[in-house]
Amino acid sequence: MNTPIRKPAFHGTGGELFLIHLVNALLIVITLGIYWFWAKTKVRAYLYGQTEFDGDRFAYHGTGGELLRGWLKAVGLVFAVLVAGVLIQLLLGEIVGALFIYAALGFVVAPMAIVGARRYRLSRTSWRGVRFSFRASWKEFIPIFVLGVLLTVVTLGLYYPFFHVQVRRFLVDHSYFGNRPFSFDGDGRDIFGRHLLALLLFVPTLGFYWFWYTAFRNRYYWSHTSFGGARFDSTVTGGALLGLFLTNALLLLVTLGIAFPWVQVRTIRFHADRLVLAGPAELEEVRQEALAATATGEGLADLMDVDLVGADFFGL
Amino acid sequence: MTDTRRLLWNGWYYDGQTARRHSVEVEVGSTGLALTLEDGSMRRWMYHEFRQVQGSRPGEPVRLERGPDPPEILVVEDQSFLERLKENAPGAARSWVTPAERRKRQRWLLAAGLLGLGAVGAGYTWGIPILAARVAAKIPPEWEVRLGESLVESVTSQERICSDPELQQAVQGVVERMSREAGSRYSFQATVVDASMVNAFAAPGGFIVIYRGLLEITESPEELAGVLAHEMQHVIQQHGIRAILREVPLRLVVAAVVGDLGTAGQMLTTASSLGSLRYRRADEASADRAGVLMLQKAGIDPNGMLVFFRRLAQQERGLPEWVGYLSTHPPTRDRIRKLEALIAGVEKDWQPLLGGRDWDRLKRSCATLVTPEVS
Structure with missing residues (x-):
């Protein structure tokens, strides 16, 4: 019996995406920026709709209105933290107030943003008519996040690969397609050595070794991500990643940034072309089980510029 | 071209409850679609019941959805399916896009x-x-005055002011004589800055700043009056304030796109740095014209203005330190010709300025204060 192999494919083109960006830019200017949320949604709907997996395309169901409301709530939240911080400064002194602001933003709002953004995005994504979802609260993520940050700082960064793997595990293990979870069985010890090597080689190789490390980590993460009885696998190599980076940078440079949509398309295609899901995924057994989610976390992620998630293909 | 007789299409059907992919045969009927699944079961989709979600981009399979969220989905790879649909259901077809x-x-x-x-x-x-x-x-004049004050201060705070009372009064006197005749709503205030640069500028609200360098190259008070008249007209005609206001919309748009209202505010306030302020060429011409008229009204010989600009034009080359005034007021041939045309034909008994006092001594009285001559 041969194992079924399933592959993604990306059908988007730079020209189409460029037109979308162009119309978006005009509308953003005309609306003094308000259209930004709808623009973001339109780009996502296009990118998801052009991404095929095993013969069927993804669909994105988010709306600009949701993003706007999420962003407003996020602004309100951050504002409340700052106001509370100022009050504490007045009552308990400047240092306590500043500590409060840093702790609240860094240890509560940032994990909220990471989890919230993923919750929102997955809940608005579907494939074969079945929604994805993320089934954990930011409250469960805070201990992992806070401990990871503190240990990373205390160990002068040595703990970082372990932290990174733990974040990945939390994000993947609580991701569902319909009623079935993804699962991650990676271990920080497996990438620790390469991480050290990458740090040591960073300066002698003028930073170029980092591409090989990133590719390694990418492959490692995918090969430890599974769904049902099937396992992902990626064939990304450091050389290919470097080639992608250099050609993208050159394209942007030569066209003064106008090539951005083509760069976006090339990058997604690059990752899609190298990804497979091998094994019995039992997709027939997957049942619809959608979950509600608001876009507040997404708004926070935009505000605080934390995007730990969207680094790879669809953030899985 | 679509085969108009074709009625059967192959596609995929998803029920919205499971991720199972059903192979389906679609028959295009007169009131809707008949979907036959691989197990022989049937679904009927009336034309008004479903919506098109994809299929209008090149190469994109046609995707139709029916019912509330989560919907049933029908995907047909062949895009000509859409055209066939539109022919068959003209009423419902308007929202479908091929x-x-x-x-x-x-x-x-x-x-x-x-x-x-x-x-x-x-x-x-x-x-x-x-x-x-x-x-x-x-804009209330007081606002202009406040803006002008801060502008002048930001430019001259690094410089010394010529405080020689006789010089100060002489320059101020010329300004006031013209402003009386012009009946302006601004009360003008002239300042002489002790710097060798050849420069002069006006700030909103009635502030005129003359640099010692420019003062010293004038050969008569009438020449200075010409420069002053021009600058005063920038104030009276609100060229500066208009230039700032013209910048505002562009900066707001840039800020909105960049998404940073903080820098927008900053830009608005630093728009007030004179360096970024450029009068339009039409403003310069208008200040020349009205300046000459104002000189004539005040009984001051406008030829001084013309003579001064002619000399600027002649000496333009080889004098890099003149860049300040020249860069904002280039004495182009066109400009001088227009001035000549304005002045020609007006003959009058001009009253000499400053009652014939020794201009050569007066114009240097600022410099002597700072660097006493050794000889």
Whole structure:
């Protein structure tokens, strides 16, 4: 019996995406920026709709209105933290107030943003008519996040690969397609050595070794991500990643940034072309089980510029 | 071309409850679609019940959805299926878009976009200056004075002011004589800065700043009066305040796109740095014209202005330190010709300025204060 192999494919083109960006830019200017949320949604709907997996395309169901409301709530939240911080400064002194602001933003709002953004995005994504979802609260993520940050700082960064793997595990293990979870069985010890090597080689190789490390980590993460009885696998190599980076940078440079949509398309295609899901995924057994989610976390992620998630293909 | 007789299409059906992919045969009927699944079961989709989600981009499979969320989904890879649908259901078809229609729409959109861009450009070139002039007229003079004060201060705070009372009074006297005749709503205040640069500028609200360098190259008080008249007209005609107001919309748009209102505020306040302020060529011509008229009204010989600009034109080369005034007031041939035409034909008994006092001594009285001559 041969194992079924399933592959993604990306059908988007730079020209189409460029037109979308162009119309978006005009509308953003005309609306003094308000259209930004709808623009973001339109780009996502296009990118998801052009991404095929095993013969069927993804669909994105988010709306600009949701993003706007999420962003407003996020602004309100951050504002409340700052106001509370100022009050504490007045009552308990400047240092306590500043500590409060840093702790609240860094240890509560940032994990909220990471989890919230993923919750929102997955809940608005579907494939074969079945929604994805993320089934954990930011409250469960805070201990992992806070401990990871503190240990990373205390160990002068040595703990970082372990932290990174733990974040990945939390994000993947609580991701569902319909009623079935993804699962991650990676271990920080497996990438620790390469991480050290990458740090040591960073300066002698003028930073170029980092591409090989990133590719390694990418492959490692995918090969430890599974769904049902099937396992992902990626064939990304450091050389290919470097080639992608250099050609993208050159394209942007030569066209003064106008090539951005083509760069976006090339990058997604690059990752899609190298990804497979091998094994019995039992997709027939997957049942619809959608979950509600608001876009507040997404708004926070935009505000605080934390995007730990969207680094790879669809953030899985 | 679509085969208009073709009624059967192959596709995929998803029930919205499981991720199972059903192979389906679709029959296009007169009131809707008949879907036959691989197990022989049937689904009927009436034309008004479903919506098109994809299929109008090149190469994109046609995706139809029916019912509330989560919907049932029908995917047909062959895009000509859409055209067949539209022929069969003209009433419900309006919201379905084929690739050909989409291309047409895109062309319209592009045309509309270009038109919009043209409109924005026209608004920026003509609309905003008119609006800026209107708004400038509504601004209370006190605001202009406050703005002018901070401008002058930001420029001259690094410089020494010539405090020789006789010189100060002489320059101020010329300014006031003209402003009396012009009946302006601003009370003018002239300052001489002790710097060798050849420069002069006006700030909103009635502030005129003359640099010692410019003062020293004038050969008569009438020449100075010409420069002063020109600068005073910038104030009276609100050229500075209009230039700032013209900048505002562009900066706001830039800030909105960049998404940073903090820098927007900063830009608005630093728009007040004179370096970024450029009068338009029309403003310069208008200040020349009205300046000459103001000189004549005040009984001051306007030839001084002309003589001064002619000399600037002659000496333009080889004098890099003159860049300050020359860069903002180039004595072009066109400008001098216009001045000549304005002045010609007006003969009058001009009253000499400063009662014939020794101009050569007076104009240097600032410099002597700072660097006493050794000889």
